[in-house]
Amino acid sequence: EAEKSLEPDYTRRGIRLDIIVEDDKNTHYNLEMQVKNNKNPHTKAFVLPKRSRYYQALLDIDLLQQGQEYDLLPPTYVIFICVFDFFAKGNYVYTFKKRCLENLELELQDEATTMLLNTKGTHGDISKDIKSFYDYVNNHIVNSDFTKQIDDEISYLKLDTKVRREYMLMEARLLDERREGEAKANIATAKRLISMGLSVQDIAKATTLPIEKIEELKAEQV
Incomplete structure (x- = not known):
């Protein structure tokens, strides 16, 4: 499924996942x-680590229905294909699972994995297809x-005017x-x-909302 939206509720930040795949073993x-x-x-902190955490959280929410037991959560992989080396260590792949700091041999068996695929990597064990x-x-090589299959599919999509039009509409909708x-x-x-008592001016700076809108919200809370 492409471009899947996950919206916890209207007050929480929703996300749109690029691609969701479920295999025949119920791994997502x-x-x-x-x-x-x-x-x-504002904070100058890199977004990717906590973005991966949030994506994993909302993915889990979407996979467990009301009343279901926790052990029914399927194995999940959140995979970021990066055209940069986030850790600057040269690895082709960085794989993360939860481990005990007091004993690194102990892994928390929650079956949740986060992977950063580094297209700029220089070493590590990856398949010929991934390389x-x-x-x-x-380099479009x-x-x-x-990669021939990928290139043929992209070439076909570029020539398909209907697909191009739908893509542009999708981009506008997104x-x-x-x-x-x-x-x-x-x-x-x-x-x-x-509610915390900050001034209208400070709230405007923090949220980029116009002062008129903030004054309107403030009046509603009186």
């Missing part, structure tokens, strides 16, 4: 293409049957949804800051 995979190593402009995929992502989500988040933040 979320694949995300990461082109930029973004930072929060050829890295070459394709980095077709050197395997796998932008609208993103703006709507950001607006809701800013309003929710503004309400919390108002």
Whole structure:
């Protein structure tokens, strides 16, 4: 499933997953293409680590229905395909599972795995198909049957006017949804800051909302 939206509720930040795959063993995979190593402009902290945490959390919420036991949660992989080396260690792949700090041989068997695929890597154990995929992502080099299939599919999609039109409409819809989500988040933040007694000017700086909107929200809470 492509472009799957997960919305916990209207006051919480929703996400749109690039790709969700379920295999015949009920293992679920979320694949995300990461082109930029973004930072929060306010805290200067890299976004990717806590983004992966949030994606894993919402993915789990979507996989467990009300009344179901926790052990019915299926194995999950959250995989970020990065065109940069987040840790600058040269690994082709960085794989993370929960381990005990007091005894690193002990793994928490929650069956949740986060992987960062580093297309700029130089060492590690990966298959020929994955290495050829890295070459394709980095330099558009077709050197395997796998990347030939990918390249043929992309070429077909570029020639299909209907697909192009649907893609442009999807991009416009995603932008609208993103703006709507950001607006809701800013309003929710503004309400919390108002309840904490911050000034209208400080709230405007923190949320980018216009002062008139903040004064309107403040009047509603009186």
